[in-house]
Amino acid sequence: MFLLAGPAVSAPALPSLPVFLGDASGVLETEGVPPITWSTHLSHTKGRVGLSFEAKAKGFEISGEARVDPATLDGTWKLSRFSLDPGVWLPVATEKIEPAALAPKMGKTPPELKKAQDLLQKVKETLREITVTGLVEVSGEGVLQAGKPDGWVSLRWREGGFHYSHGETDITLEGGSAEIRCDGLSPLRAGLDQKLSFGLIKGAGIEMGPGQFVFNLPDEKTLNIKHLEANLFQGQFKAYPFSVALDQPVVDMRARFDGVKLAPLMPILGKAGLAEAKGRLDGAFRLIWSKERDLHSAVFELDPTLPGDAPVVRLSPHEGAMTSHMPKDFEIPGLKSIYRPKNPVYQPLSDIEMGKNSLSLDSLRLLLEPTSTEGHHILRIRFGARTVERTIIPRISLELKVIGPLREILSMGLDSNLTGG
16 A cells, blocks of 8 residues: 655755655566565654565565655664575576676777676676575664765675686685674774684695684774684694785785695696605795785795604606706716716716605795786795705705796796705
């Protein structure tokens, strides 16, 4: 039933319109979208318009209310419940993206329209490769001041999952959850500790988890990372607390790796010239990134190790990597036809370069940094080691390099510089 209230109250920013009071309900049916059952109740009391609403569908529910003075747009609002199953609604939303229809909202000239349409098509194709599960729940309450909302909002994500698969890329997240509460919206702030956690992340041959991320947002310009920890390669990664200025983002993160096993790292280390790696790593890590320069550097330094605890590696066969610039035999002037003493270090080095003798690491430094070529990075792996089998060579130092675009760096060619000592 509808009732017509009169006369209408005019607001400076709004035209004078009649206000319809009472109840309304129905079912919204759109092709490709689950039917949505909805109802509203509109009232007018003491110069304020009141609205309560409710809607339900498969994997979706929302209910709330608001009371607003139409002359000033001041009032109150409350979101009693919003729940969404992205497993149901992400595919629906994806198919509703129409690049040709949306592109004019993003550009006017033919080149801008073409760029916008291509971008929207790429977004649509990417979303088709993504699956998200787990119920998202939101609630909140607050005030309206000149139509601008403020108040608190709480978000929960339970039993969440994520999967993306395209070509050779396959990323999975299991056991995701989030507990986030904003204390204010104008400006945005979340002074209490917010928590994100996951059970397992898998991708590119790497498994990580369980893990937890705790942060707060005391004001709209500052992000404080209070806790960042995850199990990684059967060891543990833990970052020290740090802050980020959101208006000029610079990340300077220091962290620890403890008990990280080398064997699961072989998909990466194998492309850097290692045939085998075993044992565990303990060490310090630092990452520096900024919005202006992207990745500045990422460094890992191995803790000092005792001989019995040192990690062990074996090089992939690479004939001449260490011996190409040295003689196998020495030539003595006047005696070379009758006496050619062997070079005592040639065969031990040959055994190392051909992967016949393993190396026990006593120092290790990994450094990833940009090169002078825009978009390119260099990964340097420097380590000192002693041969596992006793030889005439007490110790060697080795540097391996992988150079190329950051995304492709692990599949680029290998350039190695090796020295003995």
